[in-house]
Amino acid sequence: MPDLTLDSSADDPKLLAQIVAYYHQTLKESPDALAYLRKRGITNPAVIDHFRVGYSDRTLGLKLPIKARTAGAVIRERLHRLGLYRESGHEHFHGSVIFPVAAADGTGRIVDIYGRKTRTDLRAGTPLDTHLNNDKLGVWNVEAFAGAAEVVLCSSLFDALTFWNHGCRNATTMFGTNALTDDLLAAFKEFNVRRVLTTDEKVVEKLLVAGLEVFLVRLPLDTDVNAYARQTKDPADALGSLLRGAEWAGKGKPTSAPVVACTAAPEAQNESLSELLGDDPDEEDESEPGEGTDHETNPPVLVIEEQAPIRTASPVPPAPQADEATVSENQVVLTFGTRKYRVRGLEKNATPDVLKANVLATNGVGMFIDTFDLYSAKHRTGFQAQAAAEMNVEEATVKADIGRVLLKLEELQDARLRRNEPTTPVPSQMTAADQNDALALLRDPHLLDRIVNDFAVVGDRTNKLVGYLAAVSRKLDQPLAVLIQSTSAAGKTTLMEAVLNFCPPEDVVKYSAMTGQSLYYIGDGGLRHKILAIVEEEGAAKASYALKLLQSEGELRIASTGKEGNTGRLTTQEYHVAGPTMLFLTTTGITTDEELLNRCLVLTVQEDREQTRAIHDLQRKRQTLDGLLAANSHQSTLTLHRNAQRLLKPLLVVNPFAERLTFPTTRTRTRRDHQKYLTLIRTITLLHQHQRPVRTVEHNGKAVEFIEATVEDIAAANALASVVLGRCLDDLPPQTRNLLGLLDAFVTEQCRVQSVERADFRFSRRQVREATAWGDTQLKLHLKRLVELEFVGVHRDRQTNRHAYELLFACNDAGHVLPELLNVAELRRAEVGCEPSRSGSEPNQAVVGRGLVGPMSGLCRAEEIDATTVSIGNTGQTNRIESES
Known part of the structure; x- marks a missing residue:
């Protein structure tokens, strides 16, 4: 609230000028009044000071002496006589933007005030325009x-x-x-x-x-x-x-x-x-013939x-137009005659309504420097007075100079803010050659092999395919979500970046972290059929609820309170974020939100010595000439895949074998895992759309285009699902399961060497650490999880007071088999006319197979399923997808 100083001895014109000055300062501190002027198209900041525009916000009475005192009663009576106060005791112009009107003789004496109401929700009959008196005295401007x-x-x-x-x-x-x-x-x-x-x-x-x-x-x-x-x-x-x-x-x-x-x-x-x-x-107006020229008579x-x-x-x-200026990286210099103004710090302003800068004024006689907001009339007035005194020039001269400086700085700042505005990536235009190359990739019968080979990372074959297919699923109505879970420095971020690099930049929205409410304000179309990638899941912990809803519901809606621009009243405002969106996250924790985990395909990065050795070899190779050249050519490979994904249409996918598919039903969470499995099949079919005929059916008077899934698509999905979704059948995180497999191999080998039974073999954490080369902290964390789930038992030696461990698990679970999936061979036999209930390749005849009961039972068949062979593509190309430990 501005200060008000009234001279009770001043005559009426001076008193009126003092009130106008108070209203003038009030306007500069009233965002609503300034917003009203901008709404009316008044964008030149010089208007406010030049015409002494003000605003009456009903605070004038708070600055006057109280009415019970003589001074308060006298001043209110004078304001009432001038027309500023009404009989009711209210300000005459309250809620109005006011414009003083000067006398017609050009002396600048205020003889009238015009007011215009800024609000529209007024009582019926309330005039929008008011004057100090009804005579409309004076001339504006x-x-x-x-x-x-x-x-x-x-x-x-x-x-x-x-x-x-x-x-x-x-x-x-x-x-x-x-x-x-x-x-x-x-x-x-x-x-x-x-x-x-x-x-x-x-x-x-x-x-x-x-x-x-x-x-x-x-x-x-x-x-x-x-x-x-x-x-x-x-x-x-x-x-x-x-x-x-x-x-x-x-x-x-x-x-x-x-x-x-x-x-x-x-x-x-x-x-x-x-x-x-x-x-x-200068030429006198000519009179027509016959008329006199005596204007006085x-x-x-x-x-x-x-x-x-x-x-x-x-x-x-x-x-x-703004004056010419010398603009460098960190300062702006304007010269007017012998006066020079150097401006610094303009780049710190982040919004167009602030013009704070460090201004140095000099003319060879003196100098003055200060940091202030040029949009503040009070600050400008102080700078002008002191700079004029130091440089020994008229204050009016400095005032004119500062006005020209303001216009130039405003122009430079607007240009800078426009350059810094975030821009949405625009899809690059494909040439005919680029389009032909992309179509050739999509029509390659060995497409999945091409995708794996084009990755610039080693190992993790299944992770590469699943990550790539999940990224493509963004074009579906129910995209997949991926969470890469591993220890620090294992390469999870590298894998995510490798997948994202294959996707068009305009389809990727990537953040390092997100606040709890940030997702709700991204915009209605900001995430629709795009990839939302978050580098670390911990950075989005506060937004976990919104992420889960976005994945499940395909959209976000939130009701929030906000102020109306015209009235300032609080109202309920709705924000909508349209999906669907493919989520891509990474994490190092093993205690990730369970509700988020069961919505995602959880991938784990290989952390064994062989994978580390392969990564080292690749890192060293990249430092050679061949490696540098390969990195350069890899950019063209990325462009090829981005163009290929741009050519993919969001066609409907029909699975003619859907009713015959099977999936485990042992746990409730398989209800979501089953949908992931079906989406994986749809995504593989969608990726091969340029190798499948596009069919059309008429429905409700409209032609609907679709493509059909093939047996090869289901076979490829089964192989990937067995590895990725097979991990969901127990409560073990991926790295904990890896440790369990290493423990089983270690115990089996030690029992063989020492010729002892598994139930009698005890081991320490140090022995496991030496055998697996795991870090102590990592080993403690995952071993504790195995103990809690009773895969490992703990024994205490009373003499040494040390703990020894016993492996209670009798099978290496590294195969990650997903049971109850439909045998693809049955679908192939059905396509060639065999009865589904019979095995063998001959029609209506079964070959001799394995007996129902074998001579001996085994502990596990994991060794038989360390790899899965599937047929991919229309040509029957065999693709081997290795299981991951």
């Missing part, structure tokens, strides 16, 4: 009449203000239609105004009678100047066209010579109409040329 041969006369103040805002400085208003006042006519005569361009046809005759040359500005039907300017892309040019197209309405005969000669220098914007029309401004005579042609008014000059 009368100072612009000095040296102006012509004036633009508008019906409303905001119309005139719109002209001024866009460069036409010699504009004024009548405050109403057909409301030409005596003060306006007196000001025209006082300042020797010869021509008037008006938007009000009703006052044309009065202006002609007053001896003025009149041009009528035609506006589109049912609109005003302010609305017309806000509807156009270039308001200055549009308003200039209006004035240049003004119709000449006539030229009256002046009744007397000008009272006072103009001594002010004309502004550059107010170019004379006579110079552009070819008239001599003869009454006003209206002189209108008969059948006068339509003339065009002078062009309106453009808005003032």
